[in-house]
Amino acid sequence: MATQVIVLNGGSSSGKSGIARCLQAVLPDPWLALGTDVLVEAMPAAMRSSEGGIELAPDGEVTVGPEFRSLEAAWIDGVAAMARSGARIVVDEVFLGGSESQRRWRQALDGLRVLWVGVRCEAAVAAGRETARGDRVPGMAARQAELVHRGVHYDLEVDTTRTESLECARIIAARIIAARVG
Amino acid sequence: MATQVIVLNGGSSSGKSGIARCLQAVLPDPWLALGTDVLVEAMPAAMRSSEGGIELAPDGEVTVGPEFRSLEAAWIDGVAAMARSGARIVVDEVFLGGSESQRRWRQALDGLRVLWVGVRCEAAVAAGRETARGDRVPGMAARQAELVHRGVHYDLEVDTTRTESLECARIIAARIIAARVG
Amino acid sequence: MATQVIVLNGGSSSGKSGIARCLQAVLPDPWLALGTDVLVEAMPAAMRSSEGGIELAPDGEVTVGPEFRSLEAAWIDGVAAMARSGARIVVDEVFLGGSESQRRWRQALDGLRVLWVGVRCEAAVAAGRETARGDRVPGMAARQAELVHRGVHYDLEVDTTRTESLECARIIAARIIAARVG
Amino acid sequence: MATQVIVLNGGSSSGKSGIARCLQAVLPDPWLALGTDVLVEAMPAAMRSSEGGIELAPDGEVTVGPEFRSLEAAWIDGVAAMARSGARIVVDEVFLGGSESQRRWRQALDGLRVLWVGVRCEAAVAAGRETARGDRVPGMAARQAELVHRGVHYDLEVDTTRTESLECARIIAARIIAARVG
Numbered sequence: 001m002a003t004q005v006i007v008l009n010g011g012s013s014s015g016k017s018g019i020a021r022c023l024q025a026v027l028p029d030p031w032l033a034l035g036t037d038v039l040v041e042a043m044p045a046a047m048r049s050s051e052g053g054i055e056l057a058p059d060g061e062v063t064v065g066p067e068f069r070s071l072e073a074a075w076i077d078g079v080a081a082m083a084r085s086g087a088r089i090v091v092d093e094v095f096l097g098g099s100e101s102q103r104r105w106r107q108a109l110d111g112l113r114v115l116w117v118g119v120r121c122e123a124a125v126a127a128g129r130e131t132a133r134g135d136r137v138p139g140m141a142a143r144q145a146e147l148v149h150r151g152v153h154y155d156l157e158v159d160t161t162r163t164e165s166l167e168c169a170r171i172i173a174a175r176i177i178a179a180r181v182g
Numbered sequence: 183m184a185t186q187v188i189v190l191n192g193g194s195s196s197g198k199s200g201i202a203r204c205l206q207a208v209l210p211d212p213w214l215a216l217g218t219d220v221l222v223e224a225m226p227a228a229m230r231s232s233e234g235g236i237e238l239a240p241d242g243e244v245t246v247g248p249e250f251r252s253l254e255a256a257w258i259d260g261v262a263a264m265a266r267s268g269a270r271i272v273v274d275e276v277f278l279g280g281s282e283s284q285r286r287w288r289q290a291l292d293g294l295r296v297l298w299v300g301v302r303c304e305a306a307v308a309a310g311r312e313t314a315r316g317d318r319v320p321g322m323a324a325r326q327a328e329l330v331h332r333g334v335h336y337d338l339e340v341d342t343t344r345t346e347s348l349e350c351a352r353i354i355a356a357r358i359i360a361a362r363v364g
Numbered sequence: 365m366a367t368q369v370i371v372l373n374g375g376s377s378s379g380k381s382g383i384a385r386c387l388q389a390v391l392p393d394p395w396l397a398l399g400t401d402v403l404v405e406a407m408p409a410a411m412r413s414s415e416g417g418i419e420l421a422p423d424g425e426v427t428v429g430p431e432f433r434s435l436e437a438a439w440i441d442g443v444a445a446m447a448r449s450g451a452r453i454v455v456d457e458v459f460l461g462g463s464e465s466q467r468r469w470r471q472a473l474d475g476l477r478v479l480w481v482g483v484r485c486e487a488a489v490a491a492g493r494e495t496a497r498g499d500r501v502p503g504m505a506a507r508q509a510e511l512v513h514r515g516v517h518y519d520l521e522v523d524t525t526r527t528e529s530l531e532c533a534r535i536i537a538a539r540i541i542a543a544r545v546g
Numbered sequence: 547m548a549t550q551v552i553v554l555n556g557g558s559s560s561g562k563s564g565i566a567r568c569l570q571a572v573l574p575d576p577w578l579a580l581g582t583d584v585l586v587e588a589m590p591a592a593m594r595s596s597e598g599g600i601e602l603a604p605d606g607e608v609t610v611g612p613e614f615r616s617l618e619a620a621w622i623d624g625v626a627a628m629a630r631s632g633a634r635i636v637v638d639e640v641f642l643g644g645s646e647s648q649r650r651w652r653q654a655l656d657g658l659r660v661l662w663v664g665v666r667c668e669a670a671v672a673a674g675r676e677t678a679r680g681d682r683v684p685g686m687a688a689r690q691a692e693l694v695h696r697g698v699h700y701d702l703e704v705d706t707t708r709t710e711s712l713e714c715a716r717i718i719a720a721r722i723i724a725a726r727v728g
Contacts, residue, residue: 025677128711128713165677
């Protein structure tokens with residue numbers, strides 16, 4: 001049966017967005033790519049640096065408050081509704097709360113066919129890519145590399161440390177296509 | 183009763199996004215700002231210039247195909263679901279199909295308290311702002327200035343030709359706050 | 365005689381960049397648009413928030429250190445050299461030091477035909493546009509509105525408070541074309 | 547003696563910009579990073595898709611016209627002048643004309659201590675990264691992978707196919723530091 005949602009979970013600068021765009025290029029049908037970055041961008045500018053919203057410490061630690069959580073819960077429900085209305089969706093996520101974050105998504109996506117994908121990248125390599133991007137608070141990549149995978153269960157894991165985004169996307173796509181045929 | 187969704191409809195470079203950001207700044211609660219640009223950005227890169235997706239003629243004419251319409255329909259359902267789950271949402275839209283576009287949104291938003299806002303801007307002024315932005319296909323602003331309002335019904339209209347975005351946002355916010363109290 | 369450099373000086377969110385892009389659209393020859401933003405973007409990420417580089421206080425105050433000044437001096441010389449080599453250049457600047465900033469540019473541009481243009485915008489309006497942009501530290505626009513013009517001498521002043529960028533560009537372009545003919 | 551300019555030459559999506567940002571992070575002094583992208587962005591919007599300016603064919607072929615060449619020549623002189631005025635500069639370039647492009651830069655940089663660095667990446671890998679970025683015309687990466695190196699002489703070559711940007715930057719930085727001491 002056809003997969004309806006692909007959830008990519010990984011730390012900052014692990015390569016999720018690149019894999020999402022490659023998935024859109026290699027999968028036969030059109031898929032929407034939505035993720036934490038889109039949600040954060042949709043929030044009021046003031047919430048992007050506030051106590052109730054998102055706090056970004058100088059060392060790259062990210063803390064989110066109750067106002068963020070509340071908008072996020074509605075966002076997750078909405079993404080699930082898009083999938084129920086027929087859109088195929090690649091969700092590009094950072095499970096700051098590990099298994100608890102997965103639980104929230106799992107509950108909202110109930111009844112949908114979901115492929116859970118862990119996107120791993122060695123902390124040192126992710127940190128180097130963060131430097132190469134130059135537009136992120138230094139420290140996020142290293143901090144999140146392990147953290148976001150704690151207690152999370154996957155159908156499939158890819159590792160961008162030594163594998164290109166396009167190759168990772170092909171591995172995921174092969175699983176999607178096999179599921180459809182199988 | 184409290185408004186749950188504000189729909190801003192206007193042509194390209196009419197100032198919708200600026201008003202949306204100002205609304206987020208002046209309204210007392212946190213609102214999400216989502217719009218056509220976010221949807222287009224979430225689509226596969228290949229669809230952003232294809233027959234089934236979005237076609238942008240050199241003169242600024244925008245045509246959308248069946249694959250776009252299909253993803254858009256699911257997107258609209260999802261945005262409605264976010265509002266039903268408690269998120270306040272400013273929708274920043276370009277009703278290329280005029281009244282028919284409004285009908286699609288109205289149907290999806292059924293049961294929610296919606297404020298329909300027309301964002302007008304004289305074609306020549308919008309075209310000048312398009313030049314000042316420098317990142318849009320020239321011609322879209324002038325083409326869409328009237329087109330997107332055809333047959334559309336509003337609760338409120340603002341005109342950015344001679345009124346600043348922040349002032350327009352304050353007019354809209356006053357209506358929202360009055361509705362809550364009234 | 366033909367103008368070789370147009371220096372636009374104004375506070376943050378006063379509309380300089382929009383005028384620069386409109387000038388590129390309305391002037392008959394191709395002009396390069398270069399400005400403080402380009403210089404800041406070219407600097408090491410670490411200098412964009414450091415003592416020797418640029419410090420941005422939460423209230424929008426901008427302070428620059430000796431390392432910034434040193435790279436900036438070389439940048440100004442380079443922009444002048446581009447003009448001497450035949451490129452027409454619109455410089456989009458924020459004279460944080462008022463007349464002292466102008467003196468630095470004037471010295472580097474010595475021997476070139478320069479049009480000095482003041483880009484004014486009432487503080488409250490510039491602050492509103494800063495909110496509408498949503499990507500700047502709030503407070504910069506209001507703070508810089510008067511500050512950057514202190515002791516600066518202009519050939520021409522435009523005011524974006526109630527005049528569109530394109531119209532301001534046309535006023536400047538008319539002066540450029542008159543100078544060429546005259 | 548201390549290197550004054552590092553010229554990174556490589557095809558689209560070969561990783562030059564990432565290496566430039568990493569160089570800024572690992573080198574002890576502040577370096578400016580300037581490149582073709584900055585020049586193109588500074589040009590009039592109309593030139594970014596015109597006969598005299600830049601033409602981008604649907605298959606990723608880039609052709610530049612006489613107006614582009616003329617502004618580029620002045621730009622190169624200006625970058626050289628910045629280095630002569632004391633700024634250390636990383637130039638991030640795409641030598642579409644191979645050895646002829648290098649000749650132009652070599653002439654302008656005459657008398658300065660320059661490190662010429664070739665940034666290689668296998669065409670298939672660069673094409674995959676182009677897909678992962680999603681914001682470039684597909685085809686440029688593969689087309690330029692070999693082309694830009696034709697007849698070009700380097701002091702040092704790095705290959706991002708299997709080496710991270712940060713690691714490449716460290717190799718280059720080691721050479722810079724050795725030159726200073728030596």
